Amino acid sequence: MNNSTATESEQRGRLQLAAGICSRAGCKPQNEDSAVFHWPADPHLQDYLGAVAAVADGVSSAEAGALASCMATSQFVGDYYSAPDTWSAARAGQRALASINSKLYRSSHDYPREEKGFLCTFSALVFKSRTAHFFHIGDSRIHLLRGGKLECLTRDHSVALGHRQSMLSRALGMDTGLQVDYGRITMERDDRFLLTSDGVHDFVPREVLADILQREELEEGEMAETLVRLAEENGSDDNLTAVVVSVRGLPDATLDEYSHKIARLPFPPPLTPGMILDSFAVEREIFSSQRSQLYLVRDTHTGAALVMKTPSINYEDDIHYIDRFVQEEWIGLRIHSERVVRVFRQKRPRTALYYLMEYIEGCTLETWIERHRFPKPAEAFRIVRQIAEGLQAFHDRETIHQDLKPANIMIDGKGGVKIVDFGSVYVAGSAEIFRPLEHPGALGTASYSDPHYLMGRNTAIQGDIYALATIAYEMFTGELPYGEEINECRSLVDYEQLRYRSAAQFNPVIPIWFDRTLERGCAVDLEKRYHTIAGFIADLGNPNPEYLRDDPSEYKSRNASLFWKILSGLWIVTLLAVIALFSTGE
Template sequence: MPKTNQLQVDIASHSIQGLKDNNEDAVGFLVPEELTVLEGKGIVLAVADGVSSAEGGKEASHTAITRFFSDYYQTPETWSVKHAGQKILSSINLTLFKRSHEFTSEEKGYLTTFTALVLKSRIAHFFHAGDSRAYLFRGGELKQLTRDHVASIGSGRSFLARAMGMDNSIQIDYSQFTLEADDIILVSSDGIHDFLSFETIAKIMSAEQSCQARIETLVQSALDNGSDDNISGSICQITSLPNESLNDYNSKLTRLPFPPPLDKGITLDGYKVLEELFASSRSQLYLVEDIDTGEQMVMKTPSINFEEDTGYIDRFIQEEWIGKRINSDYVVNIIKQQRPRTCLYYLMEYVHGVSLDKWMQKNHFPKPKIAIAIVEQIAMGLSDFHKMETIHQDLKPANIIVNDELKLKIVDFGSVFVAGLAEVFIPLEHEGVLGTATYSDPKYLLGKNTGIQGDLYALATITYEIFTGKLPYGDKIEECQTAFEYDRLRYISATVANPIIPIWFDRTLARGVSFDLEQRYDNIPEFIQDLKKPNPTYLLDDPKVTKNKSQVLFWQLLSGFWILMLILVVALFTQG
């Protein structure tokens, strides 16, 4: 292969179930076709070995591989390989851990080892947990890059001490080394390296043949040598390296300037500004047009007020990654960059329509069918966040766009919290204005991460407002700053503002916005179900029903009394 100024490899993977009934291993590689992605993200090869005693071992290994490959290439260019890999693996680990706890037995669940290498420019980065392995063959010598996370319990017995999904947090081994031409890298499950000697692995890796032939030989040799496990691996040989190392994208792009305020007609990186859509102290939104394609999109830029705030910059960069991870019909799409950026910003699809708060101003007391359809779409958008272990935290009508066909999309990621990432939980600043802290869970505003229940509170508050035009605790909630001030508030029945609302619907709303987490719904589907269909428990002790029954009984007794008096009068008259 001719030498070029880019990373080129010969790479192959192979996996068989061997003597086992099922193959619980997962192995693979990804070589980006686009040069910009290859330079910015590199090449990935990985192997995961699902723990055989775990009921979900196969699903765990495949989840780890597919999620890592998918999420890694969605991370911002400004993140270092180490930063991106550790964040992603922490998130995947938490997903597997939660699935593991769906089982009652401690020996069942979603557990897998994981070993991956990212080859970017002239640097190899590896991530590792468990007893799968990575090897480097260079200059006639074989070196094991990883260490096995196993613990000995005597008599030659040992157990796996670390694996993905084993705990709610995980320590990932990370290291890096400089690549050299003709380096050969192997990642393998224990079905290979537990049954082949160091010398045999080195001999096969150094053979003058393709990587596909090498990995197939390794797998077959392990099987011939008595391997009773699944047998999997991926092998990669460096055939060409860039002339010089690329600068790390994180340090490179983070040093880029914030764009200045953009006036109409200005062109930035091939995008022409058509108009300013929104501006605040924290960010700006511009409607722009791609000069090459004519496509209209929205450009979000950071505020120059935070040029020296590294925490703000990291959060801004993370917004783009979060948006890329969430594939939903009810969440705005992030547009992939086609040209290098000279400033910090990112691009989103342009969603036609108006914000939900403006829609509500023009549509007081909408038909229940229309209102419920809107609420259901918001709920589905939130559910797509939650599927990715992501909490929105700042859902409000201003962050929801409704079009003429009453289709909507959530359009903001500024306060999103991703479970499993090593970040400090930071609640919103309570700005005391309608549309910001007004819709957020008071527990969250006071510093408690209420997760899905926090998003549900916001959804229930918005639902209440759609049906009544009011807020469930009145306008005074905008002024609350302390737990004591919140405790003084009382829920205002939705029937006060809209008398046609049935009692079961009002009680659903009341439970959705309850300050008491034990009283509040803990999942969105149950809340939506109770909105659409009366919950029988909410009909018990209905004061309206009780009042009606008492009135009926009163009139029945009164009527009986008068009938009795009439009979007595008639009898006396007859006798007379």
């Protein structure tokens, strides 16, 4: 990353920072360090989320260290600024790191034969109000210069092996569990923070670091560049990165009172047309259940139509429910896909607990299925593929939907698909950090949720595949693959006794390969079920040769087999045409 300096805010009574970055490959052929300083232009984000500085050092022996460090810094910034205002800096930062760690760990195991390891150290500072929050894992470091004294705020997570040799004991992506050092310090005017990779601090004595940071004739970017140059001159054999952040001004008051207030926002009362809440005029109620309400509202400032989701007053004293409701907003802010409903960040102070989403004109997939008893294969497959794209957007952010069903999928006026509910979403890695707030019991829907999930086991991506396959089955047949008996199951043994009902039993034009793809997609046995969405969609759109073979136990008639193969040919032509249309038009 090139040298950069952030201009300080000119407004009084607000946090004012100046920063500079220098990062070089040094004697190595590639720079596997990554550094960032982010100070958003939006005054609302400046006041309530602050600024972020971070340094990540890729573990070179892990082959994918450069990718890991870049992914860590960029996703930390993205995830932190997607956090709801109701979360503390500590919670937002630790939740972001848990998600990053899970993604890096999974990425390493996606390349077992290539032995690619996505590992990196990580140190970050969040400057919020009058407090600096620091997060640390590995052997990069954070220093604070105050009153002429330099203090190291972090400790190295490494084990000495011998002369100038050590081994990391902690790193992002090293394990499924994550131990992050977290601390906070009240800032003072003229504080100066320094973040470095080991290529700098291992080769520049502490007294020299302090001396450079005290040179008032140097700008922050010049300080960072000077430290990197000195490390090179002193024989550094590693990549070199330094980030310098100076505190030029502090707010007149802290955000403690604000945070305390917003974390305990009251539940809105039942809303009726004509009522106005925080400049949002209620036009009508869209949906209401025991757990929440959806309202169509209009922003009186911009005229935009939005959907406001409010919590049910039935759970006003339920801390688990409130935590999950706030988490919904965070999940929606993190996922960016045209197949997932968009959640908007609030730009005005809230007086009650709710969040805002885009308004979609159309109908639910549940209604669509009722109106299309036997849909055209091309149209139904197009919808299934778009649902899969939406699910993939969740999985790319290390989240599992867990409650995909037709009622949670919208079809807009142009036939576009959007997944609209985040109430049961599981975020990989979060459980390792946030143990105090537990979410007892599964929140899925029996007809569509993976039986293993309903029995208390998290089956991750395979659980969402089960739901997708069940929905696809219902779209083509109007029925459920195991019938209504599935709602009577109370144990995994009950589920294992269920028998898949051939889709052709309800829609005779469905070919063998398509039916067997659906059967494998919603198999109760996890060994038989697909492991990836891509694999399931590929077999739906292109006949798997394995599924074209006759199965004597199910298909005894050669004439029936010939009939299925003829129909398979017709489906192949239709679906290939659809796929070609999508590749050129979408």
